[in-house]
Amino acid sequence: MAWTKITKTEDIPLREGRCLEIGRKEIAVFHLRDKFVAIDNRCPHDQGPLCDGIVKGTTVVCPLHGWNVNLETGKVSKPDVPAGVRTYPVRVKDGLIEIDLSALTEVEEEAA
Amino acid sequence: MKTKVQRLVVVGNGMAGMACLEQILRHGKDWDVTVFGEETYVNYNRIMLSSVLAGEKQMDEIILHPLTWYSENQVQLQLGTRIVDIDPVKKLVRDEDGGVTEYDKLLLATGSSPFVPPIPGVNLANVYAFRNIQDTKKLLERAGPGVKAVVIGGGLLGLEAARGLQVQGCSVTVVHLMPTLMDRQLDETGGRYLKESMEALGVTMKLGKQTREILGEGKVERLVFSDGEEIEVDLLVIAAGIRPNIELGRKAGLEVQRGILVNDYLETSDPDVFAVGECVEHRGVVYGLVAPLYEQGRVLASTINGLRESTYAGSATGTKLKIMGVDVFSAGLIDERNGGCEAIRYEDPAQGIYKKLVLKDGCLAGVILVGDVSDSARYMEWYRTGVDLSSQRRHLLFPEPAADAGENIAMMPDSETVCGCLGVSKGTIIEAIHEKGVCTMSQLKAVTRASTGCGSCGGKCQELLRAVAPDYEEDEKKSLCGCVPFTDDRLREIIHTQHLKSVQAVLDIYGNGTGCEICRPALSYLVDQVWCGEHEEDRSSRFINDRVHANIQRDGTFSVIPRMRGGVTTPAELRRIADVADKYEVPMVKVTGSQRIDLLGVKKADLPKIWEELGMPSGQAYAKGLRMVKTCVGTQFCRFGTQDAISTGVELETRFENLYTPHKTKLAVVGCPRNCAEATVKDIGLIGQEGSWQVVVGGAAGKSVREADLLITVSTTEGALVAAELFFQYYRENANYLERSYDFVERSGIEKIRRATVYAPDEQKLALRERLAKSKNQASDPWLERNSPRPTQFVQIAPMEVPVDVAVRS
Numbered sequence: 061m062a063w064t065k066i067t068k069t070e071d072i073p074l075r076e077g078r079c080l081e082i083g084r085k086e087i088a089v090f091h092l093r094d095k096f097v098a099i100d101n102r103c104p105h106d107q108g109p110l111c112d113g114i115v116k117g118t119t120v121v122c123p124l125h126g127w128n129v130n131l132e133t134g135k136v137s138k139p140d141v142p143a144g145v146r147t148y149p150v151r152v153k154d155g156l157i158e159i160d161l162s163a164l165t166e167v168e169e170e171a172a
Numbered sequence: 173m174k175t176k177v178q179r180l181v182v183v184g185n186g187m188a189g190m191a192c193l194e195q196i197l198r199h200g201k202d203w204d205v206t207v208f209g210e211e212t213y214v215n216y217n218r219i220m221l222s223s224v225l226a227g228e229k230q231m232d233e234i235i236l237h238p239l240t241w242y243s244e245n246q247v248q249l250q251l252g253t254r255i256v257d258i259d260p261v262k263k264l265v266r267d268e269d270g271g272v273t274e275y276d277k278l279l280l281a282t283g284s285s286p287f288v289p290p291i292p293g294v295n296l297a298n299v300y301a302f303r304n305i306q307d308t309k310k311l312l313e314r315a316g317p318g319v320k321a322v323v324i325g326g327g328l329l330g331l332e333a334a335r336g337l338q339v340q341g342c343s344v345t346v347v348h349l350m351p352t353l354m355d356r357q358l359d360e361t362g363g364r365y366l367k368e369s370m371e372a373l374g375v376t377m378k379l380g381k382q383t384r385e386i387l388g389e390g391k392v393e394r395l396v397f398s399d400g401e402e403i404e405v406d407l408l409v410i411a412a413g414i415r416p417n418i419e420l421g422r423k424a425g426l427e428v429q430r431g432i433l434v435n436d437y438l439e440t441s442d443p444d445v446f447a448v449g450e451c452v453e454h455r456g457v458v459y460g461l462v463a464p465l466y467e468q469g470r471v472l473a474s475t476i477n478g479l480r481e482s483t484y485a486g487s488a489t490g491t492k493l494k495i496m497g498v499d500v501f502s503a504g505l506i507d508e509r510n511g512g513c514e515a516i517r518y519e520d521p522a523q524g525i526y527k528k529l530v531l532k533d534g535c536l537a538g539v540i541l542v543g544d545v546s547d548s549a550r551y552m553e554w555y556r557t558g559v560d561l562s563s564q565r566r567h568l569l570f571p572e573p574a575a576d577a578g579e580n581i582a583m584m585p586d587s588e589t590v591c592g593c594l595g596v597s598k599g600t601i602i603e604a605i606h607e608k609g610v611c612t613m614s615q616l617k618a619v620t621r622a623s624t625g626c627g628s629c630g631g632k633c634q635e636l637l638r639a640v641a642p643d644y645e646e647d648e649k650k651s652l653c654g655c656v657p658f659t660d661d662r663l664r665e666i667i668h669t670q671h672l673k674s675v676q677a678v679l680d681i682y683g684n685g686t687g688c689e690i691c692r693p694a695l696s697y698l699v700d701q702v703w704c705g706e707h708e709e710d711r712s713s714r715f716i717n718d719r720v721h722a723n724i725q726r727d728g729t730f731s732v733i734p735r736m737r738g739g740v741t742t743p744a745e746l747r748r749i750a751d752v753a754d755k756y757e758v759p760m761v762k763v764t765g766s767q768r769i770d771l772l773g774v775k776k777a778d779l780p781k782i783w784e785e786l787g788m789p790s791g792q793a794y795a796k797g798l799r800m801v802k803t804c805v806g807t808q809f810c811r812f813g814t815q816d817a818i819s820t821g822v823e824l825e826t827r828f829e830n831l832y833t834p835h836k837t838k839l840a841v842v843g844c845p846r847n848c849a850e851a852t853v854k855d856i857g858l859i860g861q862e863g864s865w866q867v868v869v870g871g872a873a874g875k876s877v878r879e880a881d882l883l884i885t886v887s888t889t890e891g892a893l894v895a896a897e898l899f900f901q902y903y904r905e906n907a908n909y910l911e912r913s914y915d916f917v918e919r920s921g922i923e924k925i926r927r928a929t930v931y932a933p934d935e936q937k938l939a940l941r942e943r944l945a946k947s948k949n950q951a952s953d954p955w956l957e958r959n960s961p962r963p964t965q966f967v968q969i970a971p972m973e974v975p976v977d978v979a980v981r982s
Contacts, residue, residue: 065972071964075712076719081968089969109728112716114689116655121689123716123724156972 063151063158072096072157077111077120085164087148089157090115090131096152097131098159100145104129104136110145177202180476181265181275183255183420185209187218188449188465189281190237195473197245205247206273208265212252213305214239219462221308222329222494225315225336227866227882228922231305258424260442277476280432280440280447282417284460289324289412293386299408302333314407317341317864317887321407322395324383326353328493330411331366334375335495337409339926341864341885345376345403347383347395349412357491357502358540361519365526365542369498373931378403416451416458431458436483438472448472454486461489488556490539490548497923501548503555504538505530513537518569527569534562546631549588581635590636591629596622601636611643617918652909653690656683660698660908667702674708675699687713694909697796697832701904704943705950711962717794720965721954722779724794725772730779732771734788735829738803738821738841739767745788752785766800766838767849768793780958780966789829789953796910797832798839798900801825802850806843806860815860817843820889824858827893828900830951831944834907834916837900852880855913856899858892865892869899869925870917878914881922884930898929898937901944 072078072091079101080087086101088111097118101111108124115121119128119137128138134147149160180196180203182189193205209215220234242249250267257266264274286301288294298314301307311333315321321337323330326348338344346353352363353370367377382398392408421432427441431453434440438454440447448468450460459465464487471484490503508515508530518527525543529536529551536554541547554561561568586599604610604619616633617623623630637644651657656679658666663678672678675695679687687695692713699707711719722730734749749769753761759773768791774782783790793799801824804810806817821841828839840851841858851857853873857880859866864887871880884895902925907916917925929940 067964067969067972071969073712073963078964079968081970086968106726107728109724112719112724112728114692114715115712116688116692117686124726124728126689159971 062160062162063153064161066157066159069096069152069155069157075115077113077115079109079111080159082161082164086111087159087164088120089150089159090120092118092131096150096157098148098150099129099131099134102145103127104143104145177204178276179204179206179274180277180279181205181273182207182279182281183265184279184281184283184449184451185211185215185249185251186281186283186449187215187236187462188283188451188469189279190215191465192279192281192448192469192472193247195469196476199473199477199479201477205245206275207242207247207249208253208255208267208273209249209251210254211304211306214242214249214251216305218304219494221302221305222332222336224308225302225311225333226339227336227885231309255420258420258445260424260426260445263444276444278445279472279476280421280445280451281449282420282447282451284414284416284450286410287413287415288410289383291383291386293388293392294410296386296388296408297391298406299386299392299410302329302409302411303414311337311407311409312340315340315342317885317891319343319406320404321345321409322347322403322405323409323411324348325409325411325413326350326377326379327356327411327413328354328491330409331370331498332494333409333411334370335373335498337407338373338375339882339884341887342407343376344374345378345405346370347378347381347397349380349382351380353377353379354491354493354500354502357506358500358542359506359528361517362500362502362506362526362528362540362542365524366493366498366500369524369543370495373498373927414450414460416453418451421445421447421451429453436471436485437475437480438468438484439475446472446476454484457486459487459489461491463487463489488552490552490555492545492548495923497921497927499541499543499545501541501545501551502539503552504536505532506538506540516568529568531561534560536561549584549590549632553585553588581632581639590632591620591622596620598636601633602640605637605641609643611637611641612645613637614915650908652694653688654684655679655687655691656695658682660694661906663695663698664702664905667699673699673703673706675710675713689715693718693796697834697909700832701947704946706946719962720776720779721790721792721957722774722776722794727773729773729775731793732774732779732782732786733764733768733791733793734786735791735800735825736768736788737825737829738801738818740803740818740822741769745786748786748788752782755785756782764793766793767802768800777966777968780961783955783958790955792830792954795832796835797830798825798828798837800838801828802838802840802854804842804844804846804848806841810843812846813843813860814862815843815865815889817841817849817858817860820858820860820893821849824893824896827897827948830953831900831904831947833900833904834909835912837903837913839896853877854880855903856880856896858896863887865889867892867895867899867930870914870922872912872914874912876914878918880914881917883922883926894941895930897944898932898940899925901940902929904947905940905943 074091077088077090080089087098088101089098103122105127108122110120112123113120118131130137135144151158185207215237217234217236223229254268255265256268264272286303315337319342321342321344323334323346326346334344334346352360353366384398385396387394394402396402416431418428418432422428427433432447434447434452434454438446467487471482474482493500513530513532516529528540530538535558539551584598588598590598608619610616610619623633651659678695693715696713716724756778758771762770764770801821803817803821807813808818837855839856840849840854842849842851843860851859853871857868866885867883868880869883872878886892
């Protein structure tokens with residue numbers, strides 16, 4: 061685990077997402093009813109910014125064409141296609157959102 | 173059958189003559205046909221003239237047979253030619269210029285003429301009948317706001333003329349000789365209900381009044397009644413009834429009484445002369461209606477082709493008043509005090525509903541319906557067929573609820589007319605369902621046009637769909653979505669009565685607590701609208717566009733369109749726009765179709781700075797709200813302008829800007845009927861003309877194209893703005909979320925909207941405008957949020973610390 065301090069919890073309003081920029085990588089962080097979650101920001105369909113989608117329960121709806129992405133599993137739930145995005149573990153500590161970015165590192169290494 | 177081509181001469185180019193000719197030609201026999209028409213127009217639908225006067229139809233929309241029809245059928249048409257004489261011995265007709273045309277068979281379809289009572293002064297200028305296109309054109313030229321119009325005659329035609337003139341902006345008084353309106357079709361009670369609903373529309377009624385004299389210098393100025401009362405008048409319409417045109421027949425030696433006498437084969441007393449339509453008298457009856465024409469035409473077609481196989485036994489006719497929203501139907505006997513008759517009545521004064529059935533020997537002998545004509549087809553069928561109703565006595569006014577909802581409708585014959593306005597039969601609807609796969613009401617409307625007139629047959633169409641269409645879908649009262657299963661109307665009621673001020677509260681109490689991308693924005697709109705902006709705003713329920721006040725593009729960037737009221741800008745604004753585009757390297761600058769400038773490809777993080785540097789308010793090109801008011805140049809510069817379109821458009825945009833609507837709302841104001849800013853295809857359009865404005869609503873030129881309906885004509889600019897306000901707020905309060913005004917107008921019917929807005933009681937109008945003002949008071953330019961943005965709304969969050977392994981590589 062490589063927890064990285066991201067931002068204050070109050071920076072992300074309830075049921076909204078914000079985009080976290082790490083180099084060229086974008087991660088969408090969401091504030092759900094009882095927790096924060098983080099996924100890759102770009103929709104697998106047409107690269108829509110998922111952080112700008114409307115949140116319903118534990119799903120986000122891409123603002124461009126309405127694909128549904130499950131925020132806990134990263135899987136696309138609508139339409140019925142075998143696609144998905146990467147998820148990242150999130151925890152809250154001392155009022156700060158922390159994300160485990162080790163998955164990101166793996167991706168970068170795969171790409172390298 | 174003779175081989176020689178026979179010469180058929182038709183005198184009269186109206187609905188009767190042509191309906192009949194069409195049937196004759198259908199028999200396939202060769203005829204050398206000549207048609208003489210006194211009017212200079214091709215055959216048109218005379219009944220629809222009142223719709224033309226009321227601005228619901230254009231002249232060219234009521235043409236029944238265009239010129240091409242005549243040429244395609246090798247019919248020689250002589251318009252503007254009056255036949256003055258028939259020589260039945262030499263078998264020829266003479267026109268007024270001395271021209272002679274020979275015939276083998278002659279068909280008289282001379283129709284009828286308006287009856288003009290011999291009142292002194294009746295020949296003054298601005299006194300008109302209401303019978304043909306020419307009359308209608310003249311009335312439309314003269315009618316307008318501030319014009320005092322009087323209609324003499326409170327029958328069907330008089331009332332329709334009155335309503336049409338009123339819609340054109342006139343103040344209208346109807347003067348009727350008898351104490352009861354439509355006294356040929358209604359009893360005293362029915363007349364009273366009708367009077368009340370006409371008065372509710374704002375038409376003044378003077379009943380039991382005889383006009384003694386028409387006064388004026390050259391043109392009509394005053395009317396004097398026999399009781400001494402006088403009223404002022406600028407425009408007088410005489411609709412005191414019609415008289416069959418029998419003179420030609422009489423001079424030719426045909427037997428005539430009130431009409432030209434015909435037998436059951438539609439033959440006159442001369443074996444080679446036939447007559448049809450309003451000029452004939454058959455078994456003692458003269459018909460002044462359309463329905464019998466087609467039946468007569470069918471019989472005559474057989475007779476004249478020498479078959480003589482079908483006979484005409486008379487028609488059972490019903491009368492329907494064609495004023496949308498004032499429902500009147502009548503057929504048969506209206507007075508039960510005839511021997512052996514009895515009456516069954518129903519009255520609901522609060523709703524303005526009156527029904528009376530006259531029964532004789534257990535059969536329906538007559539019916540009067542005012543305020544609710546939904547059962548007229550059923551009663552008409554009973555009346556026409558003379559079915560014995562003894563066994564159903566308990567259910568005559570209120571049909572026994574059918575065990576199977578489809579049963580009533582299933583029993584209806586295929587030929588029965590469902591939509592009276594557009595003449596769509598049950599058979600046509602069923603065909604559309606089976607062959608075109610129609611399964612929703614809106615599809616049915618699109619395919620058959622049924623229920624697109626007055627809309628009163630909507631319920632019946634719905635029933636038919638439900639009973640027949642295998643994939644029937646309700647599309648009018650759809651609940652918002654599965655998360656909160658209520659209709660928009662019901663949700664408004666819930667939000668209001670339960671004092672729910674936030675989206676989440678509605679979802680928690682009446683929904684699944686979660687909501688979705690469909691219901692959350694809809695509820696956001698509804699709570700805002702119901703509480704006139706005094707709701708708890710929840711941005712998580714808004715689409716991204718309404719969170720960042722810009723329109724998201726396919727690559728996740730945004731477009732920025734500043735407001736340019738009425739499409740008017742300044743050099744200073746243009747410079748700032750150019751500077752911003754340079755500084756932020758905006759990939760594209762584009763002029764939109766709405767007379768504004770679009771900066772495309774802007775990064776979210778740059779939005780607040782750009783708004784600041786533009787120094788212009790948001791054009792809200794991203795919102796379900798007031799977009800813009802497009803204008804033409806108008807009197808300020810245009811040499812043809814008759815109204816100040818620019819100032820009016822700017823004022824209109826100022827009044828409506830920053831307000832949300834169920835769907836996007838696009839307006840236009842034009843200074844003359846050349847309509848350079850396309851006001852007739854906008855959600856609301858103001859069309860200037862000399863001395864007045866037409867306010868039109870429900871136009872569309874997007875994925876569907878629809879010409880806007882005339883809401884009202886008013887004389888002042890402020891009056892036009894107020895009419896627009898009334899419609900705008902009514903649309904805000906009553907349309908379903910994501911329902912464009914053109915669908916809303918189509919669904920509601922323009923007449924209902926008129927009654928709820930411009931013709932509503934004053935207190936109702938005031939209340940609408942007060943709620944609009946309250947919402948407006950709460951609304952502000954969303955781009956001012958740049959001064960106190962919501963947390964991190966416009967920023968890309970950077971981690972507080974450098975991620976251990978990632979930093980270097982990126």
